[in-house]
Amino acid sequence: MKLKGDQTTARAMNRRLILNLLRREGPRSRADIATVIGLSPAAVTFVVADLLEEGIVVEGQAVPGPAGRRPIPVEINYQHALAVGFKLMVDSVECVATDLATNPVAAMRVGLAGHDPDDVADLLAGTVPELVKLAGRPKAKLAGIGISMPGVINHEQTACVRSHRFKWDNVPLASLVAARVHVPVWLEDDTNAYAIAQQLFGLGRQHRNMAVLAVGVGISCALVIDGKLYRGANGAAGKFGHTLFEEGGRLCECGKRGCLMAYHSELSMLRRWREATGREDLGLAELRTALASGDATATDLVAHSGRSIGTALANLVNITDPEVIVAGGEAVSLGDHFLTPLREALTARTFRTAPPLLPDWEDNSWARGAAALVTQKIFDFESSGGVTDIATLGVRSSTSAA
Numbered sequence: 023m024k025l026k027g028d029q030t031t032a033r034a035m036n037r038r039l040i041l042n043l044l045r046r047e048g049p050r051s052r053a054d055i056a057t058v059i060g061l062s063p064a065a066v067t068f069v070v071a072d073l074l075e076e077g078i079v080v081e082g083q084a085v086p087g088p089a090g091r092r093p094i095p096v097e098i099n100y101q102h103a104l105a106v107g108f109k110l111m112v113d114s115v116e117c118v119a120t121d122l123a124t125n126p127v128a129a130m131r132v133g134l135a136g137h138d139p140d141d142v143a144d145l146l147a148g149t150v151p152e153l154v155k156l157a158g159r160p161k162a163k164l165a166g167i168g169i170s171m172p173g174v175i176n177h178e179q180t181a182c183v184r185s186h187r188f189k190w191d192n193v194p195l196a197s198l199v200a201a202r203v204h205v206p207v208w209l210e211d212d213t214n215a216y217a218i219a220q221q222l223f224g225l226g227r228q229h230r231n232m233a234v235l236a237v238g239v240g241i242s243c244a245l246v247i248d249g250k251l252y253r254g255a256n257g258a259a260g261k262f263g264h265t266l267f268e269e270g271g272r273l274c275e276c277g278k279r280g281c282l283m284a285y286h287s288e289l290s291m292l293r294r295w296r297e298a299t300g301r302e303d304l305g306l307a308e309l310r311t312a313l314a315s316g317d318a319t320a321t322d323l324v325a326h327s328g329r330s331i332g333t334a335l336a337n338l339v340n341i342t343d344p345e346v347i348v349a350g351g352e353a354v355s356l357g358d359h360f361l362t363p364l365r366e367a368l369t370a371r372t373f374r375t376a377p378p379l380l381p382d383w384e385d386n387s388w389a390r391g392a393a394a395l396v397t398q399k400i401f402d403f404e405s406s407g408g409v410t411d412i413a414t415l416g417v418r419s420s421t422s423a424a
């Protein structure tokens with residue numbers, strides 16, 4: 023293939039290839055990089071020199087081998103900068119500061135008293151210095167802030183077009199935060215952000231075609247197709263929870279009736295369980311306890327939701343054919359009581375072989391997803407632009423090493 027474009031474009035492409043090779047496969051010598059990617063050694067040396075100067079990669083130790091000293095490997099310096107991630111929920115915000123591999127170095131949760139956009143922006147901006155202090159890396163630069171929330175997001179304008187849970191229409195949240203903190207800020211649908219993190223450093227790292235299923239307050243999915251997140255024409259792809267479960271059924275938060283999530287989200291499972299038992303005080307922890315003790319009502323109810331989601335998921339698999347499905351969200355904590363019926367229904371309805379469904383048990387996964395919005399920019403996994411009111415503060419232009 024002949025590459026078009028000027029030298030800058032070629033350099034940016036080489037940079038992306040090299041960084042992503044090091045991300046996927048760990049430390050490599052310059053000679054190895056040139057062989058694997060198919061670039062000239064001179065071109066590799068050129069780009070690596072830039073990356074070393076920026077501090078994004080560092081040289082490792084040369085390992086003595088049978089044929090003398092081996093060449094010096096280069097590796098990504100994940101400590102180069104900090105990323106901050108905020109996962110907005112209805113009544114609280116999960117907050118993390120991570121290294122550039124989205125490993126948390128500080129985490130906290132703050133309450134959300136209301137949903138006024140300026141108040142939310144004030145709260146997030148005020149939390150950043152606390153997180154950075156908690157991270158205990160005074161020399162590390164802040165690469166940016168990623169915010170994830172449920173809703174339809176215009177990721178180019180980094181605005182929330184519509185969120186039913188926050189009752190927001192066209193709220194430019196990223197700009198509101200950037201105006202207060204003066205670093206680049208990204209905003210993304212929470213399931214999409216989670217999928218980006220899984221693709222970069224999580225269970226989807228080795229897969230170019232992947233689906234993410236999230237079952238929490240709502241039900242949603244995200245699709246990575248040929249290595250790219252699929253957002254659809256209007257940023258509204260993945261609204262899996264609003265596919266039809268029962269014609270004319272229960273009212274959903276979207277205003278329509280009979281949506282899958284109106285019956286089988288974690289919140290809906292709890293609601294149905296409270297209705298079945300007549301006890302308003304029951305929550306997710308009690309449901310887990312009931313399942314562990316073999317309570318028949320709880321077991322049947324959760325299995326029914328597992329089967330219903332599995333059947334709907336088979337439709338998605340038959341259309342998109344993912345290599346794996348990563349499952350996250352609160353309902354995953356219901357374990358095999360939920361996942362086994364889900365897998366059985368998925369297998370029964372999948373046209374060919376059902377892909378493996380991998381539950382994600384990690385803490386802070388969703389806030390890490392938000393932080394991944396910052397780190398993805400470094401690897402150019404996505405082309406989404408963050409906003410900042412001081413454009414020169416992007417990671418790319420940094421020459422300071424942590």
Ligand SMILES: [Zn+2]
Nearest residue numbers: 264274276281
């Ligand atoms: Zn709906």
